[in-house]
Amino acid sequence: MVEQTRRLSSPKIAIQSVTKSFGSFVALDRLDFKVGAGEFFVIVGPSGCGKTTLLRILSGLERQSAGNIALGGVDPARPANSIVFQGDSIFPWMNVFENAAYGLRMRRLPDRDVQEIVRPFLEKMGLWRFRQHYPHQLSGGMRQRVSIARAFATDPDILLMDEPFSALDEQNKVLLQEELLRIWEETKKTVVFITHSVDEAVILGDRIMVMTAHPGRPKAIIDVPFPRPRDVLKLRAAPDYGRLVLSIWEHLREEVQRARAQQEEDAA
Amino acid sequence: MTRFRAGTEQLIGIASPLLLLALWEAAARVGLIDTRFFPAPSTVILQLVLLARTGELELHLWASLQRLFWGFLLGGIPALLLGLAMGLYRPVRIAIDPLVAATYPVPKSAILPLVLLIFGLGEMSKVVMVALGVFYPILINTVAGVRNIQPIYLDVGRNFGATGWQVFRTIALPGALPNIMAGVKLGIGMGLILIAIAEMIGAREGIGYMIWNAWQILAVDTMYVGLMVIAILGFLFNLILDAVEHAVVPWRNRHA
Numbered sequence: 001m002v003e004q005t006r007r008l009s010s011p012k013i014a015i016q017s018v019t020k021s022f023g024s025f026v027a028l029d030r031l032d033f034k035v036g037a038g039e040f041f042v043i044v045g046p047s048g049c050g051k052t053t054l055l056r057i058l059s060g061l062e063r064q065s066a067g068n069i070a071l072g073g074v075d076p077a078r079p080a081n082s083i084v085f086q087g088d089s090i091f092p093w094m095n096v097f098e099n100a101a102y103g104l105r106m107r108r109l110p111d112r113d114v115q116e117i118v119r120p121f122l123e124k125m126g127l128w129r130f131r132q133h134y135p136h137q138l139s140g141g142m143r144q145r146v147s148i149a150r151a152f153a154t155d156p157d158i159l160l161m162d163e164p165f166s167a168l169d170e171q172n173k174v175l176l177q178e179e180l181l182r183i184w185e186e187t188k189k190t191v192v193f194i195t196h197s198v199d200e201a202v203i204l205g206d207r208i209m210v211m212t213a214h215p216g217r218p219k220a221i222i223d224v225p226f227p228r229p230r231d232v233l234k235l236r237a238a239p240d241y242g243r244l245v246l247s248i249w250e251h252l253r254e255e256v257q258r259a260r261a262q263q264e265e266d267a268a
Numbered sequence: 269m270t271r272f273r274a275g276t277e278q279l280i281g282i283a284s285p286l287l288l289l290a291l292w293e294a295a296a297r298v299g300l301i302d303t304r305f306f307p308a309p310s311t312v313i314l315q316l317v318l319l320a321r322t323g324e325l326e327l328h329l330w331a332s333l334q335r336l337f338w339g340f341l342l343g344g345i346p347a348l349l350l351g352l353a354m355g356l357y358r359p360v361r362i363a364i365d366p367l368v369a370a371t372y373p374v375p376k377s378a379i380l381p382l383v384l385l386i387f388g389l390g391e392m393s394k395v396v397m398v399a400l401g402v403f404y405p406i407l408i409n410t411v412a413g414v415r416n417i418q419p420i421y422l423d424v425g426r427n428f429g430a431t432g433w434q435v436f437r438t439i440a441l442p443g444a445l446p447n448i449m450a451g452v453k454l455g456i457g458m459g460l461i462l463i464a465i466a467e468m469i470g471a472r473e474g475i476g477y478m479i480w481n482a483w484q485i486l487a488v489d490t491m492y493v494g495l496m497v498i499a500i501l502g503f504l505f506n507l508i509l510d511a512v513e514h515a516v517v518p519w520r521n522r523h524a
Contacts, residue, residue: 061423083427089420092519093442102438103428134519154428 011072012037012158012190013058018067020053027053029215030067037073038188042201044252045211046259051194052086054216055162058192059083074157079103081158082151087167090135090146097122097131099146103154121149124183141172145179152183161193165200177203178232185229198248202241203232210251213259220251307489312496315489324478329497331473335391335466336459339398344455347406348448352440354407355414368407376400376458377465389470397466401458409451413444446520449513456505460498 011034020028027050035041045051056062058069059081074080082103090099098105100122104114122128125145135143144164151159165173181204184191195201201208202224210219224244226235235241289309295301296308303311319325354361380397387393421443425435441448467476479494481487513520 059427061426079429081427083423085420085424087420089424091421091424091439091442093445093517094438102424105438106425106428106430106434136519150428 010037011035011070012039013192014070014072016068016070018054018057018064018069020050020057020062021065026215028057028064029217031216031218033209033218033221035190035192036206037190040184040191040193040204040206042193042195042205042208043211044195044198044201044208044248045216046213046252046256047196048259048263049211049213049255050216051196051211052162055083055160055192055194058158059160071157079107079154079156081160082154082156084144084147084151084159084161084164086163088135088140088143090143090150092135094134095131096127096133096135096138096146099135100127100131100149100153102150107154117155118149118153121153121183125149125179139172141168141176144168144176148176148180148183152187152189155187157190159189159191161191163195166196173200174232180204181228181230181232198245198252199236201248202226202244203230203235208248210248210255213255214262219255222248222251304488307492311489312492316493316496319490319493325493325497328473328475328478328494331471331477332463332467332475335394335463335474336398336456339395339459339463340402340456342395343399343402343459344406344452347403347451347455348410351407351410351448351451352414352436352444354411355417355444356435356440361411368404372404372408376462380466380469383466384470394463394466394471394474397462398459401462402455405454405458406448406451409447409454410444413447413451414440416447417443445517446513449509449517453506453509456509457502460502460505464494464498 013035015031015033017030017032018028019026019030031054043051043054053062057064061083071080091102094102097118101114101118104117109117119128122131125148127142127145127149130138130142135146138146144167147164151161165176168176177200193201193204205224208222208224210222211217212219222244226238226241292301292306293309296303296306296311316325350364354364376397379400380393383393383396383400387396417439421439422435425439430438463474464476464479467474468480471477475494475497479491482490482494
């Protein structure tokens with residue numbers, strides 16, 4: 001916890017009463033939270049709580065309607081953030097290597113540097129021998145690995161991940177979670193990770209923010225005490241793990257029920 | 269849907285025109301059709317060989333191919349660039365869309381007198397006619413192609429800091445390529461139609477001129493040679509463009 005306090009005294013991201021509305025619809029309502037440098041910060045919430053909107057605002061793809069986002073320790077030589085998108089986001093018209101190299105190419109790095117940087121990430125993701133393949137020749141899990149390699153390769157200040165594993169089957173999900181943890185533990189990037197899966201949040205996160213159903217607000221921020229490096233399967237078997245998942249579920253259940261009631265009301 | 273194996277499909281593709289020609293030949297020989305208007309395919313081919321030997325065919329074919337080539341570039345390149353810009357940028361689209369909608373349905377053959385007036389009887393008027401034919405299909409298909417690109421790809425471009433030109437080159441162009449290729453195929457077809465028409469007026473050479481001249485001297489066989497050459501050109505262009513498509517859209521090559 002000392003570590004945590006130290007991190008948050010000079011946060012990487014400080015969100016101050018950020019609000020986003022689309023017309024009269026309020027998606028995010030006066031959000032306040034901080035993310036420490038090198039922290040793996042997970043946001044969990046019912047669908048429609050504005051998680052993705054929040055991520056798009058953090059990335060700069062969208063602007064908040066009100067409030068302020070302060071980024072600490074910005075290095076102008078590096079991109080501010082890279083997103084690992086939900087679903088298929090790698091270009092069908094580029095092979096695996098060019099997809100992974102995309103961010104570097106956009107920054108006009110010399111070809112030699114691009115080769116040097118991309119190769120280890122593709123190797124870590126088990127994709128090096130598929131570097132000439134096109135996305136349609138790959139499985140969904142492999143495509144999402146390319147997307148992760150692409151995001152890490154640019155060495156961004158902050159990594160934003162929007163439910164990157166939600167479309168994968170359970171086995172692939174566990175493998176990718178392990179791979180993500182491994183690559184993250186080597187690089188110690190600041191990560192904001194969005195998910196609707198409580199399991200995933202506990203497995204990956206340093207801290208978990210549970211969001212309320214519409215409009216999205218932080219309901220609780222929970223510390224995840226498990227030491228790193230983590231082993232996904234061992235962690236799942238630990239008794240503390242189950243207790244933590246349960247307590248987060250308690251927070252979340254109320255919100256999911258509220259979200260459902262709202263949806264039923266809207267439908268009626 | 270019933271699908272045959274690739275080999276069988278190719279065979280059917282070749283067999284159906286051959287069968288039609290065989291029927292035609294038989295009908296002409298038996299006297300079922302009037303050979304003054306519908307000469308037998310064998311007669312037409314004989315005439316084609318004759319025209320090829322004298323070098324007349326080569327002269328006309330070469331003239332038409334050159335006009336097609338320059339017309340294709342003159343119409344295709346602006347169509348491609350404008351189409352990408354219209355697809356990517358809403359203000360451009362809003363400004364240009366009504367112009368396209370209004371001018372597209374005007375029959376290009378009806379513009380020929382105007383084109384002759386502006387560009388004279390020389391090469392330029394023919395090239396411009398081809399360009400007009402090529403322009404619209406490529407433009408319209410390029411716009412549609414860019415607009416069909418999934419928004420997530422444009423988000424990726426923005427997130428990784430792609431500049432306007434980089435978005436053009438790495439997302440809009442390749443993303444729209446399958447549609448663009450469809451537009452190119454349609455455009456070449458239009459180009460062939462229009463070159464034949466344009467060459468019938470105020471030209472001294474070209475396949476269109478050859479057909480028109482044959483009509484004036486009632487050389488029906490030569491007329492058919494002209495039609496056949498255009499048909500063969502259309503067929504060959506299609507084959508070539510299929511190969512080009514295969515090469516430039518490798519991510520669509522899904523062999524069963």
